[in-house]
Every structure is written in structure tokens, then in C-alpha cells.
Amino acid sequence: MLAVGIVAAAGSGLRLGADAPKALVPLAGRPLVRWAVDTLRAGGAAEVVVAVPPAERAAFAAAVPGVRLVDGGASRTASVRAALTVVGPEVDAVLVHDAARPLTPPEVVARVLAALDQGAPAVVPVLPVVDTTVLVDDGGAVVDVVPRAPLRRVQTPQGFDRRTLVEAYAALADDADLTDDAAVVRAAGAPVATVAGDERAAKVTVPHDLAMAELQVRR
Ligand SMILES: Nc1ccn([C@@H]2O[C@H](COP(=O)(O)OP(=O)(O)OP(=O)(O)O)[C@@H](O)[C@H]2O)c(=O)n1
Numbered sequence: 001m002l003a004v005g006i007v008a009a010a011g012s013g014l015r016l017g018a019d020a021p022k023a024l025v026p027l028a029g030r031p032l033v034r035w036a037v038d039t040l041r042a043g044g045a046a047e048v049v050v051a052v053p054p055a056e057r058a059a060f061a062a063a064v065p066g067v068r069l070v071d072g073g074a075s076r077t078a079s080v081r082a083a084l085t086v087v088g089p090e091v092d093a094v095l096v097h098d099a100a101r102p103l104t105p106p107e108v109v110a111r112v113l114a115a116l117d118q119g120a121p122a123v124v125p126v127l128p129v130v131d132t133t134v135l136v137d138d139g140g141a142v143v144d145v146v147p148r149a150p151l152r153r154v155q156t157p158q159g160f161d162r163r164t165l166v167e168a169y170a171a172l173a174d175d176a177d178l179t180d181d182a183a184v185v186r187a188a189g190a191p192v193a194t195v196a197g198d199e200r201a202a203k204v205t206v207p208h209d210l211a212m213a214e215l216q217v218r219r
């Protein structure tokens, strides 16, 4: 199975608050985007396409040599859509990954690929919800407890049969902004399977996450 990776790296990282775009922020001396690309390659992606902020192409070319860069869009959905346009029809599977999940173990990539190989059209890595989970009203008061047994936290890379993903994006409104790519294929009616995620694949969103990732690398 020929698999190509897409790394969504065109965000600004407002919540991290760094001086540079989040994907270029170093973790143990290597930019987050480089970790994400290396994980995809180690897990089985033959090539990687990276969606980047258009004004930062030169910096990304230096940070991740050997990948194809495309200009990202105003939302994650738009960035993945742009990257998908350069994935050729010879490709069987597409792995869409966040630059913001730098320490994802290659085993997670391999699990996603194995499920695709067994015929699933779409696969996401997930983890259980371990905290009590509640609904609150507009004032923040708890109004109900949500049964957590069937809830899952969704990670990346998310894997897709290429044709399924391309057709789902083609059917999606131009200005659609969904939180992940599994939602795009579900909107088109395709089933989404799950495999085990990994706590090490946590997303770097706020400064504490980056500090935790630094500790994780040093262990
Ligand atoms: N227009 C965008 C927005 C986000 N992303 C990517 O989607 C991933 C997940 O997004 P998130 O962690 O929310 O990153 P940012 O949008 O950069 O963060 P923030 O919301 O704090 O600005 C990141 O790797 C980010 O680079 C993207 O490719 N294009």
C-alpha cells in the first residue's frame, strides 16, 4: 500500500504565544514540524506534504528538507484541502497529521496503516476519557454528568483511503471549517474506524504542553 503523509502546519499557534509559527517552535532543538514529518516517515509514509503559512515558505524549507510544501489556508480544513490537491492518483492511503503532535510514536502510524490495509476507509487513533465529564450552562454551573464510557479523545495521524478523502473534500463546502478530517469523511457518509492512540501523541497547544513535551524527550 502506497501511503503519503500530509502535515497540517499552517497554523499560527496563538494559544502557545511563541514568536514564530507553532510548527517552527523547537522541541529539544528540532522544530515541531520536523518531529511530525519524521514520525510519519518512520511509521510508513513514503512521501510527506506539508501545509505551511504562505509567508514562511523559506523557513519551512530549511526546517523540513525533502518534503513538498504547499501554501496552507485560513483554517486547518483549508490547509489539508490544499495539501490534498498535490497527492497523485497512484497513492492508496493518506495520513493526515498535526505538526502540533510532535512526539507521536511511529507505532501509532503503523496501527492506522494496518487498519487501512485491512479495508477500513477511514481510521482515527483514540484514547478514553478518564475524567468525570460534565455539561455546564452559560454561567458555568454543572447541569449534567455525561456517561464517559463511550467517549473517546481523537488524535492524529488520521488515515484514509485516498479516494474516500478526496471525494469527501470535493463534497464539502469551500468555507467549511471542521475540527478534523474524520469529520469531513463522516459528513460524506463514510464510516470511521478507531485504533488505540497514545498519550505521547498529545497536542502542543499551550505553553505547559511544550514544557511537558520537553520532559518527555529527556526521559
Ligand atoms: N490554518 C491552519 C490552522 C491550523 N493548522 C494546523 O492544524 C494543527 C492543529 O491546530 P492547532 O493546534 O489548533 O494549531 P493552531 O491553529 O496553530 O493553534 P491556535 O489555535 O492556538 O492558533 C496544527 O499543526 C496547525 O499548524 C493548519 O495547518 N492551518
Ligand SMILES: C[C@](O)(CO)[C@H](O)COP(=O)(O)O
Residues within 6 Å of the ligand: 076, 098, 154, 155, 156, 179, 180, 181, 203
Ligand atoms: C485534529 C485534532 O488534533 C484531532 O484531535 C484536533 O481536532 C485539532 O483541533 P484544533 O481545534 O485545531 O486545536
